[in-house]
Amino acid sequence: MTLPLDLFRALTESMPQLVWSCRGDGPCDYLGPQWVAYTGIPESEQLGSAWLEQIHPDDRVATAAGWASAVDRKEPADLDFRIRRHDGVYRWFKTRATPDVAPDGTILRWYGTNTDVQELRDSETALAALNADLELRIHQGTEAALATAEKMRVLAASLETAQQISHTGSWSFDLDDNQVSWSAELFRIFRLPVGDTPPPFDTHHALFTERDWIALSAAIRRAREHGDPYELELQLAGASETPRFVVARGYAERDNVGVVRRLYGTLQDVTELALARRERDRAAARIAIAASSAGIGIWDWTVETGTLTWDDNMYDLYDIPRGTPVTYDDWTSAVHEDDRAEADAIVQAASASGTSYITNFRLRPSSRGVRHLRASGRGFLDHDGSPIRMIGVNFDVTAEVVAASLQEESAAQLKEFIRHAPAAIAMLDKDVCYVEASDRWMTDYGLQREAVIGRCHYDVFPHLPERWKLIHQKVLAGEVHRHDGDPFPQPDGKTTWLQWEARPFYEANHVLGGMLFFTRDVSEAMELQTELRSQTDELARSNKDLQQFAYAASHDLQEPLRAVSGCAQILRQRYHGKLDLQADELIGHMVGGADRMRSLIDDLLAYSRVGTQGAELTEVSLAEPVEEAGRNLHLSATEASAVVTVGQLPSLQVDRRQMVQLFQNLMSNAIKYAGSAPPRIEIRSWCENGSWILAIRDQGIGIPTDARERIFEIFQRLHTREEYPGTGVGLALCRRIVERHHGRIWVEPVEGAGTEFRFTLPAPR
Incomplete structure (x- = not known):
């Protein structure tokens, strides 16, 4: 799967090797920053086939031929050649290239790395020279060899030092007597005591993982039987938490009649490099999984042919069967006709300039409705400045666009509601500036809409007391405040009594948007309350007077009434029938009037005491x-x-x-x-x-x-x-x-x- 440019660059720029990529037909279209830094020449001057100018003249023809052969065979390339550094020095590099093959067998791209192996080559050369020299002198058995023993010892020590520096050990295997010899560094690589007898060849399988030993033993068998050299990357056996890797190289030595008599070679510890490569591969896999899980489609556009390479997510986003060949024209026709021209212009501009872009567009209506996609990508130019390629991603943002649209619609409806609400309402942002206010708010405070919306509340009411500003700060901290009767200074200098409430409002994702004010002029109600308190006080005084009256009625009025009633009763008892009829009638009126008066006083007392007692x-x-x-x-x-x-x-x-x-x-x-x-x-x-x-x-x-x-x-x-x-x-x-x-x-x-x-x-x- 082809990685998006940003992800590919992030991976390549973190690697110690020189990283590059080529088109499927061979010309180079990308050189990593490590290559540019090493050669000291801008990338644009080395694209296409211009990079060959940095290859050693003695290696250039063979390198070009080897690369052309790999392109023709569509097989991975493995080449060794020298590359000129910015200071003119040539160093040996191990070059590996891997093709990215489409399902139909077409090579989409080549990805490659150059690993600096100068020190390894130097060590191998020195080792081979020393070994050859030593063997020659031993076989000749001359006095000269004995005379130079001390010199060879020094050279051997130097060789051992070189092997330690390059983490490269040497070995030989005499096929006639099955004798195995190791250098000291080889013991260190296998973590065995230096100086011990090397383990017999038939026990070497325990030194490698089972899978890699199978590959190594097959290579050794071919070397013994046919003299074929080999080079393999192998994993060592062991219980260490961190796996260890080596590059094994082997060669055959024949006698005068062509029979293989001895095998020899080197083993280099490349754990650090191998782990870095594995981490790179894992990171690429994680990115691919993350992109797939997130529904992100990845695409690669070859400008010259107009062909597009899509991953499965891209096909799913566009409702096109997976594996269907697609071109740039297929993509533009899938874009909504109202967005097509703009989207095409943005992509073409980025392609022509080799820059990045990001845009949103709609797809044509389908059974899934109208969907919105977000696209981003970057164009690449060749050494002539012509567009050759573009890599990018697409992902569905329909839910995001719909949510934003609904939020905008809700905000517009809220503003419309606030403006025409019959109450005095104001909507202020986090800076206490007016977002919207009702017509009633404007009327109550004598304001003009065009002079209020967008302005700070403290500029509209410059004489606002500090306590109100403290309340605003608390509301913007998430609190709700209210008051049933609070004096408020008007711009004209008058004071209005307000019943108010201030509360925060929140936007999407519970982000504080500002605060809402609800106010009502209760000046008239406050005046009525003042009048009511006055009337209540007057009523209290009246009740007190009534209580005093009740006391007087129950004591002061009852006392003379009882005297009159008592005298009348005595007159009736003593003189009834003894005086004339008129006197009896007058006495009866006197007694009845006193009784009625007493009943009236009792009823009035009961009436007055209903609320007080x-x-x-x-x-x-x-x-x-x-x-x-x-x-x-x-x-x-x-x-x-x-x-x-x-x-x-x-x-x-x-x-x-x-x-x-x-x-x-x-x-x-x-x-x-x-x-x-x-x-x-x-x-x-x-x-x-x-x-x-x-x-x-x-x-x-x-x-x-x-x-x-x-x-x-x-x-x-x-x-x-x-x-x-x-x-x-x-x-x-x-x-x-x-x-x-x-x-x-x-x-x-x-x-x-x-x-x-x-x-x-x-x-x-």
Whole structure:
């Protein structure tokens, strides 16, 4: 799979080797920064086949031929040649190239590396020369060889040092006597004691992994039988957590008649390089997996042919069967017609300039609807500045685009709602600048919209107290603040009383967007509250005066009244029938007037004490005060032959004593105004709209329609005292008791004779 440019560059630029890539037909189209730094020549001057100018003249023809052969065979290339450094020095490099093959066998690209092996070559050359020299001198057995033993010892020591530096050990295997010899560094590579006898050849399988020993033993067999040299990368056996790798090279030595008599070679520890390469491959695999998991499609466009190479995700994004050959024209035709020209222009511009791009576009409508893709890529130029290639990625951003569209739509709707809301609302951003405000806000604060939106709140209200700024900071920290009556300085210098609330608002992903203000001018309500407090104070004074009156009525007025009543009673007892009839009549008027006066004072006292001396409300079954009121009226009810029917009554929070007074007054009226027939009284109740309704119905003389409200006023009577005795306070007292319990009382129209009083009491919550 072809990697995106950014990922490919990130991998290649972190490697110690010189990294490059070529087109499928051979010309170079990319040289990594390591190659440019090593040669000291810009990349653009070395593309195509110009890179061959940096190859040693003695190696150039063979290198070009070897590369051409690999391209023709479509097989990996493995070449050794010298490359000129920026200071003119040539160094040996091991060059490996691998083709990227399409399913149809076409070479899409070549990827290659150059590894500096100068020190290894130097070591091998020195080793080979020393070995050859040593063997020659030993075989000749001349006195000259013995004379130079010390020199050879020094050379051997130098060779050992060179092997240690390059981590390269040497070996030989005499096929005639199966004798194996190792250099000291080879012992170190295998982590065996230096100086021990090398293990026999038939035990060498334990030194390598099973798979790699199979490959090595096959190469050794070919070297023994045919004299073929070999070079293999192998993994060593061992329990170490970090795997270890070596490059094994072997050569055959023949005798005069061409028979292989000895094998020799080197073993270089390349663990660091191998691990770096493996990590690179793993990183590439991880990137491929991540791209696949994220639904990212990767593409590669060869500009000259117009062909596109897609991975599976690209086919899935465009709803095209996997493996279908695609071209640049196929891609443009898949883009939505309204976005096609712009997308094509952006890609062509990046291709022509060798730069990167990123853009969004829609695909043509399909069974999956209209989908939005985001594309990014980079173009590559050859040494002449002509576009040759582009690599990039696509991924689906439909959800992101739809979410952004919905968010913009919601924001627009919110602004529209705020603007036309009937309340004073303002929307401020995190810098306390106006985003939107309602028309009511503008009216309440005497502002002009064009002079407010976008401006800072503190510029609109420059004399804002510091305490408000502190509140704003707390709201922008996520708190909610409110106040039911707060003075606010207007721009014209006046002070308005506000009921307000300030709360933060959040954008997508719970990011703080700013704050919302809701305000209401309660100046009039504050004035009413002031007036209400004044009236409450006046009412308190009136209640105090009323209490003083009640005290006077119960003491100062009652005292002389008792004296008058007592004298009148004595006169009646002593002189009734002893004086003339007129005197008896006057004494009777005196006694009756005193009794009426006492009843009136008692009723007025009861009326005045309803609100001031009432007991605490407790849960009472209303059947109990009805029963007690009946006992209090037992004598009058018996004399009138009254019949009282009581239905099911609720238990409510009431003042029991006042309930007795209420039922007693209403039942007493029913008995008093019964007419000629015996009184029939019915008491019932029901719950309606959160209140209990109680009804007291009689069959008496009834109440005229125009008097149904007036009868609840104090001292209002419909009959003379001679017709029906009373003080005119009873029904007024009933209304006051009901109102103290947060209810109301009225006369309900009924068909036929009689009267029905109804009153409400709150139902328990």
